Amino acid sequence: MTMSGAVIRARGLVKHFGRGQSLVRAVDEVDLEVPEGQTLAVMGPSGCGKSTLLHLLGGLERPTAGEVWVAGRRIDTLSERALARMRRRSVGFVFQSFHLVEELSAAENVELPALLAGRSPREARRRAMLLLDRVGLAGRARHLPARLSGGQRQRVAIARALVNEPLVVLADEPTGNLDTAATLDVLRIFEELRAAGQTLVIVTHDERVAATADRLVSMRDGMFVDDTHLAAARPRGLGGLGGLLGLGD
Ligand SMILES: Nc1ncnc2c1ncn2[C@@H]1O[C@H](COP(=O)(O)OP(=O)(O)O)[C@@H](O)[C@H]1O
Ligand SMILES: [Mg+2]
Numbered sequence: 001m002t003m004s005g006a007v008i009r010a011r012g013l014v015k016h017f018g019r020g021q022s023l024v025r026a027v028d029e030v031d032l033e034v035p036e037g038q039t040l041a042v043m044g045p046s047g048c049g050k051s052t053l054l055h056l057l058g059g060l061e062r063p064t065a066g067e068v069w070v071a072g073r074r075i076d077t078l079s080e081r082a083l084a085r086m087r088r089r090s091v092g093f094v095f096q097s098f099h100l101v102e103e104l105s106a107a108e109n110v111e112l113p114a115l116l117a118g119r120s121p122r123e124a125r126r127r128a129m130l131l132l133d134r135v136g137l138a139g140r141a142r143h144l145p146a147r148l149s150g151g152q153r154q155r156v157a158i159a160r161a162l163v164n165e166p167l168v169v170l171a172d173e174p175t176g177n178l179d180t181a182a183t184l185d186v187l188r189i190f191e192e193l194r195a196a197g198q199t200l201v202i203v204t205h206d207e208r209v210a211a212t213a214d215r216l217v218s219m220r221d222g223m224f225v226d227d228t229h230l231a232a233a234r235p236r237g238l239g240g241l242g243g244l245l246g247l248g249d
Pocket of ligand 2: 051
């Protein structure tokens with residue numbers, strides 16, 4: 001992938017909000033490499049900088065200082081336009097509150113990023129239907145988000161995050177608004193993605209989610225205070241995500 005094999009690389013990453021007395025060091029000199037295929041869980045108390053870190057890694061926000069590389073390309077210096085294109089093609093975001101477009105059906109939500117990336121309507125729809133099937137929602141394709149449960153909405157959001165076969169999926173407390181049954185559904189999908197070799201960064205408060213990771217980073221006050229590789233003896237599937245999801249080319 002890159003010379004170091006890292007899908008994501010951050011060097012000396014800093015993000016400050018405010019100034020003077022009200023200066024907040026949300027992310028404070030973080031170095032990070034996420035190798036291809038790794039599932040990284042990030043845990044830490046509320047306000048320690050987890051979401052900010054995720055936004056910096058995915059190009060949703062720009063760092064105050066430091067560098068971010070995605071697939072060997074430096075992104076913190078890109079123009080807004082190039083950054084938007086990079087996000088569309090290379091990053092899939094999953095948020096705690098789903099962020100679905102309420103006026104669009106489940107299928108339309110999933111196909112939207114594919115259309116924005118220039119795929120034909122027919123191909124976008126094909127991908128959306130395959131992915132909805134993969135997350136167990138083939139029968140809900142025409143439903144508006146308002147007619148779906150929280151767990152179903154999050155599964156639609158995961159399908160949407162995958163539609164352009166991103167290099168990395170960045171998930172911010174993806175089970176934070178879900179009950180246990182829905183959490184287990186989402187966990188099973190992440191486990192499948194992990195087995196298929198998808199690179200994943202998951203911010204979570206949930207030990208069950210963290211337990212599915214290859215590596216666990218703990219944050220405090222914008223810094224990494226622990227970085228542990230978990231002894232995951234689970235087998236990994238062969239072939240890429242496209243194979244697993246049947247997206248083809
Ligand atoms: N847009 C913002 N403006 C000002 N302060 C912010 C902003 N976003 C986050 N912060 C502050 O940065 C710190 C880290 O926030 P955040 O990354 O959301 O933490 P976490 O996701 O771990 O709860 C907090 O003190 C928060 O109040
Ligand atoms: Mg947060």
